[in-house]
Amino acid sequence: MSDSVPVITIDGPSGSGKGTVTGRVAERLGWWVLDSGALYRLVGYAVEQAKIGFNDQNKISEIASKLNVKFDHGVIRLGGIDVTTAIRTETAGNNASKVAAMPGVRQALLDWQRDYARLPGLVADGRDMGTTVFPDAGLKIFLTASAAERAQRRYKQLKEKGLPANLAALTAEIEERDARDRNRAVSPLVPAADAIEIDSTALTIENVVERVLQQAHAVYATPYRPLSGRQN
Ligand code: DC
Numbered sequence: 001m002s003d004s005v006p007v008i009t010i011d012g013p014s015g016s017g018k019g020t021v022t023g024r025v026a027e028r029l030g031w032w033v034l035d036s037g038a039l040y041r042l043v044g045y046a047v048e049q050a051k052i053g054f055n056d057q058n059k060i061s062e063i064a065s066k067l068n069v070k071f072d073h074g075v076i077r078l079g080g081i082d083v084t085t086a087i088r089t090e091t092a093g094n095n096a097s098k099v100a101a102m103p104g105v106r107q108a109l110l111d112w113q114r115d116y117a118r119l120p121g122l123v124a125d126g127r128d129m130g131t132t133v134f135p136d137a138g139l140k141i142f143l144t145a146s147a148a149e150r151a152q153r154r155y156k157q158l159k160e161k162g163l164p165a166n167l168a169a170l171t172a173e174i175e176e177r178d179a180r181d182r183n184r185a186v187s188p189l190v191p192a193a194d195a196i197e198i199d200s201t202a203l204t205i206e207n208v209v210e211r212v213l214q215q216a217h218a219v220y221a222t223p224y225r226p227l228s229g230r231q232n
Contacts, residue, residue: 006031006121006220008212009129012143013178013189014093015150017200017208021143022125024209029123029222034116036126036133037096039109041087042069042078044095054098061104090173097177100127101184121220127181130192138219141212142191145201147174
C-alpha cells in the first residue's frame with residue numbers, strides 16, 4: 001500500500017452492518033471499496049465447485065492464488081460465470097469462514113487486497129483490515145452488535161428477499177461463525193489496538209455512517225457536512 005493513499009478500515013463480525021456502512025461511507029467520500037469477505041466467499045465457492053473437500057489446505061491455497069475473478073459494475077464472475085448471488089448464501093458464508101482459517105489462503109489474498117488501495121482513497125471491509133492488511137490505515141473502525149441483533153437483521157434481509165429464514169438457526173450460525181473467526185490462529189477477528197469501536201446494536205445505519213464520516217473528517221480532512229444540521 002502506498003502511504004499516500006488514505007485508507008479507512010471497517011472490521012467486525014458478520015451482520016454488524018459493515019458492508020452497508022462501508023458502501024455508504026465510500027459513496028459519500030467518492031472512494032473505492034474493498035469487500036474482502038467476497039474474496040473469501042469466492043475461494044469457498046471455488047473449493048465447493050472443485051469438489052475437493054475442505055481439508056486439503058495446500059490445494060485450497062493454490063485455488064486461492066489462481067482465482068479467475070472479474071468485478072464488473074456489481075457483478076462478480078468466477079471463471080466467466082456470474083456468482084454474485086451464489087456467494088451470498090449462508091452456506092457460502094460458512095465455507096468462506098472455513099477457508100479463511102487457512103494461513104495459505106490468507107497469504108494468497110494479501111497482495112490482492114492491498115492492491116485495492118488507490119487514490120482518492122479506500123474503505124476496506126473485513127475482519128483483519130486494520131490489524132493485518134492495512135496496519136497503517138489512518139482510521140480504523142471496529143463495528144459490533146449483539147449476536148441476537150445481528151441474527152434479527154439477517155432474518156429481516158432474507159425475508160425481504162423472499163428467501164427461507166429461521167431465526168434460531170441464524171443465531172446459532174452467527175455464533176458458530178463468530179467463534180471460528182475470533183479463535184483462529186491467523187488474523188483472528190479482534191479490534192486493532194488503535195481501532196475506534198462502535199456498537200451498532202441500538203444505532204441506525206445512518207448514525208454509524210455519520211460517526212465514521214466525522215472521524216474521517218478529523219483524520220483526513222475529507223468534506224463533511226452533518227445531515228441533521230448539527231454543528232461540526
Ligand atoms: O464479511 P463476510 O460475511 O462476507 O465474510 C465471510 C467470511 O470470510 C467470514 O466468516 C470471515 C471471513 N473473512 C475473513 O476471515 N477476513 C476478512 N477480511 C473478511 C472475511
